[in-house]
Amino acid sequence: MTDPAPLSPKAEQTRQAIVDAAMRLFRSGGYEKTTMRAIAGEAGVSLGNAYYYFASKEHLIQAYYDRMQESHTEAVAAVLAAEPSFAPRLRKVLLAWVDVAAPYHEFAGKFFKNAAEPTSPLSPFSPESKAAREAAIDLFRQTVDGSDVKVTKALRADLPELLWLLQMGVVLFWVYDASPDQARTRALIEKAVPLVDRLIRMTRLPVVRGVVDDLVELVHAVRS
Amino acid sequence: MTDPAPLSPKAEQTRQAIVDAAMRLFRSGGYEKTTMRAIAGEAGVSLGNAYYYFASKEHLIQAYYDRMQESHTEAVAAVLAAEPSFAPRLRKVLLAWVDVAAPYHEFAGKFFKNAAEPTSPLSPFSPESKAAREAAIDLFRQTVDGSDVKVTKALRADLPELLWLLQMGVVLFWVYDASPDQARTRALIEKAVPLVDRLIRMTRLPVVRGVVDDLVELVHAVRS
């Protein structure tokens, strides 16, 4: 996921050394102010060697990204095992992401910059990250499935993807959130979850059915 | 809007010459491949002089955005004068943006990539683009105000901003849309507008009121 990774034997250690050095320096001095020369130096390799393992400075960030995904999946498993009710599940899943992502908030901009470039394989919409994307959506499928919520037939198949889109929205907000401890993002989640819960329960009302159908149709039409 | 612009007299022409040169070169060669040296050369000024007028290469893009915004405002004025009904108004306003933006689509990704970074002055959420953002929101205020749509009191003040967010979503989709003539974005608009229209009209239903209040509260809580 991090790279084409044609599988390296022992010198995978070198790779890790570079990632570790980069993380240390990024963390202490910020991304922009950390030079590739400094990273290479800190890792005890030459500048060129760093580029043997990582195509660019931005690619080093991908390592961060991967760790975040992993940690979140883990955290979600714990949440889902313990909580049966839908709204709290969703709330905890989203908050868990904020917790997991917190240490990397400083680099959020860099992540997002990658996400924004449509041609980049790092984009969450790219074919290359299809697996990761579907894994993420699956997290929300689990969130829905194991819960007490009743979802109308029309919505059942697409709700996980819609929730994933919700999370993309939260991420977007989070990226721009400069408040301490990302308090505003947490506030957003606290407000949004009950709203979403309410909306989902409301889809069973006859008046709302038509809108739900339209929405589902829109999602289908728009999915390439 | 483009800059602090302490108002220059005649040599404002130089500024324009630089913008024009940049636009020409960005258009023909893309953003990344266009160097500041080339822009300065094309504009007939020195490298340093270009930096006297524009703090960075990114700041040049702002001028680009400003023009798009201008064209859109113009197009919208024509639409709003001719069309009294809400849904068609919204549809035409959104489609007008797609039309106006079409010439820039091929390198929109590059621009977007730069704009996406929160620290970038190009970000639609940045303080630097506050004026542009408010102008854009105002376009939607006009779209609502002059139309036949009845908006509940709770929603009235915030609907324009919500519609602007909708447009941000459309823009995001558009950036990734590789279909010829951005057909898929247009299709998205065709589907989304009736849905939005329906949702807005639905807000008058008593059952839905609570949700609307929650949504408005969420928007308020979240606005810095």
Added chain:
DNA sequence: CATGGGAGTTGAACGTGTTCAAGATAGTGG
């Protein structure tokens, strides 16, 4: 043990965004 080739490693060199100290220019007051 020799050897051929791939994997890993190196630092000099390059291109580009940006800065800056110095100079030119033009408008203003005497």
Added chain:
DNA sequence: CCACTATCTTGAACACGTTCAACTCCCATG
């Protein structure tokens, strides 16, 4: 007409991401 200042202009210099041709090292094969 002469300073004097604020505005404008310049290109060399700098820092940093990235590239690359050359080199070393390891080890599988004969």
